[in-house]
Amino acid sequence: MPDFYDVLDEYIGGDDEFTDVRAIVRRCWFYDFVDHPIRVWQGKGKLFTSDGNEWLGTIDANGLDHHKTPTITDGRDGSSARYEMGLNLIDTPGAAATSVYQDIRNEQSRVFGRNVTCYLAIFGINEGLRPQTPIVFFREFTMMNSKFSEKLEFVNGASVKNYQCSVVCKDGNFGRSEIPNGTYSNAVQQERARQLGVETDLGCSFVAALANRTYQIP
Amino acid sequence: MTINHKIWNFPALKIESQLFHVPGSYFDGGLTSGGARIMSPEPGGRSVLEMRPAYQVCEWENPNSSWIMSKINGAIFKVQMIRTPQLIKLPTDVIYPSVKDGVDWDNNSPWNNGQEWQKDNFAEIVTSSLEGSVFVSVETEPFGEVIKHGHVFGIGNYAYIVDDIEYDGSVANITVSPPLRTNVTTDDTMLFVPYFLGVIANGPEIRNSYDAGNIGGIQLNRIVFNEVVI
Numbered sequence: 001m002p003d004f005y006d007v008l009d010e011y012i013g014g015d016d017e018f019t020d021v022r023a024i025v026r027r028c029w030f031y032d033f034v035d036h037p038i039r040v041w042q043g044k045g046k047l048f049t050s051d052g053n054e055w056l057g058t059i060d061a062n063g064l065d066h067h068k069t070p071t072i073t074d075g076r077d078g079s080s081a082r083y084e085m086g087l088n089l090i091d092t093p094g095a096a097a098t099s100v101y102q103d104i105r106n107e108q109s110r111v112f113g114r115n116v117t118c119y120l121a122i123f124g125i126n127e128g129l130r131p132q133t134p135i136v137f138f139r140e141f142t143m144m145n146s147k148f149s150e151k152l153e154f155v156n157g158a159s160v161k162n163y164q165c166s167v168v169c170k171d172g173n174f175g176r177s178e179i180p181n182g183t184y185s186n187a188v189q190q191e192r193a194r195q196l197g198v199e200t201d202l203g204c205s206f207v208a209a210l211a212n213r214t215y216q217i218p
Numbered sequence: 219m220t221i222n223h224k225i226w227n228f229p230a231l232k233i234e235s236q237l238f239h240v241p242g243s244y245f246d247g248g249l250t251s252g253g254a255r256i257m258s259p260e261p262g263g264r265s266v267l268e269m270r271p272a273y274q275v276c277e278w279e280n281p282n283s284s285w286i287m288s289k290i291n292g293a294i295f296k297v298q299m300i301r302t303p304q305l306i307k308l309p310t311d312v313i314y315p316s317v318k319d320g321v322d323w324d325n326n327s328p329w330n331n332g333q334e335w336q337k338d339n340f341a342e343i344v345t346s347s348l349e350g351s352v353f354v355s356v357e358t359e360p361f362g363e364v365i366k367h368g369h370v371f372g373i374g375n376y377a378y379i380v381d382d383i384e385y386d387g388s389v390a391n392i393t394v395s396p397p398l399r400t401n402v403t404t405d406d407t408m409l410f411v412p413y414f415l416g417v418i419a420n421g422p423e424i425r426n427s428y429d430a431g432n433i434g435g436i437q438l439n440r441i442v443f444n445e446v447v448i
Contacts, residue, residue, distance in 0.1 A: 024261055045262040045396070045447060048350040061264055061419065061444040123261040128397030130350035131261075159291070 004136040007122050024123040028055050028135055029067065031087070031143075031167070032117070034110040036100045040067055040087065041121065048130045049121060056092065066090075068166070072118075072139060080173035083141060085116065086166035101163040104146065111146040116169055141169035223448055225375075225415065226289065228297040229282040232272040235440075236302055238370045238414065240265045240379050240395045263396050265377060267297060267414045267443040274436045283436045287428065290421030294446050296375060297414045304370045306410045308339060308361050340407035343373070344389055347402045352381070352393050356408045359388040372412025374400055376445075399447050416443030 011023035028047070031038040041047045041055040042065065048054055058067035068086035075081070089097040104110050119135040145168040153160045182188060186204045193201035240263055274283055289295070299305065322328055341356040354373070358365065365371075369380045378394040385391075418424065419442045427439040 024259070026261065043261055044264055046350065047262075048348070057262070059260075061266075126352055126393060127261075128350050128352035129262045130348060130397070 007133045028119040030117045032114045050134045075173045083169040089163040105148045116141045143167045225294045228295040234270045234272040236269040265445040270440045271438045277436045278434045290418045306369045339410045354392045358390045372409035375415045377412035377414045415446045419444045
């Protein structure tokens with residue numbers, strides 16, 4: 001099977017102007033609520049990926065995206081941004097929107113600590129909604145909190161019941177500032193490695209030599 | 219819990235105009251270095267059926283227009299298309315082995331060319347295709363190479379437009395748009411008079427034209443159906 005980045009490279013080809021590159025890539029989001037996994041993708045209609053999963057499109061016939069995702073920031077500086085994602089729950093073949101809404105709202109344990117994973121899918125020509133290229137991992141977030149609202153709206157003379165669920169997420173940098181329960185010394189690090197089943201870990205072998213010295217960062 | 223959707227049959231109104239199309243959508247992708255505008259097409263897309271009912275003179279007896287105006291809250295309609303040049307035109311001198319739902323005259327005989335009343339021609343599908351893919355192969359041996367790109371046909375409750383077609387002997391390999399909405403097997407058939415599943419997208423526009431002044435004659439505005447995928 002073709003690899004995502006190989007296919008992307010093919011589309012990019014020899015073009016060096018970014019405006020000349022045409023590759024259709026969309027995001028797929030997997031909300032791993034306990035008992036109610038929700039798979040949605042940024043598009044129209046049902047998407048079928050090569051891993052056998054079905055993803056529901058969140059963009060309606062009028063081009064409105066019912067899935068609100070924030071801009072994803074770069075976490076390489078160690079910051080842990082707060083992301084809030086909103087989703088209008090809809091009926092799916094397995095479950096009605098109401099039952100998913102009630103279940104997630106009533107039992108917070110279905111939400112807290114669970115993951116939201118974002119994947120990327122690339123669409124080739126004539127592949128329709130069944131791309132051959134497997135989706136690739138993009139980012140993962142942990143759901144920390146959830147908010148719920150249901151409202152009744154009148155649109156064009158018809159009443160519309162709207163179940164909105166939003167979750168607050170943090171990325172992998174969350175909790176890095178907590179105090180590590182360990183000591184940085186070569187002996188302790190070797191012992192931790194042994195417990196993990198790693199033969200040698202030289203990560204702290206210079207720690208002793210570095211103690212009590214002042215370093216000037218150039 | 220399984221959800222069963224109620225599907226209403228669209229009433230058999232006289233139709234003034236009808237158009238099936240798959241407009242798709244795109245994201246604006248900026249300009250190329252050469253200056254051409256780039257649009258990044260949305261994968262998949264949805265189909266749309268637009269129709270304008272003709273002037274209805276029997277609203278007193280059958281207030282269909284009144285009923286349609288109340289079915290704008292997501293009610294799903296199954297619409298059988300009428301014959302327009304979008305549909306595949308079969309040569310009239312061929313007797314098709316593949317007909318269904320045909321009815322004989324009351325003397326239990328067909329027309330003298332062997333065809334029945336209210337028949338619905340169909341073509342056999344020769345290979346299976348999965349939901350979401352865009353290829354269908356049909357056998358065209360009984361009627362020849364009459365299917366061209368731009369034609370509209372149906373499989374099950376869904377309508378598709380022929381995006382591209384290639385004949386391999388008598389088998390037509392068709393690229394369809396939108397992508398297939400169901401798994402297609404060789405037990406399925408390609409309908410020449412397709413059905414469309416849709417919800418009314420422009421309720422207020424339709425209601426505006428209900429006019430009681432014309433001694434009960436009513437002509438609804440153009441109805442736009444957005445495709446429903448179940």
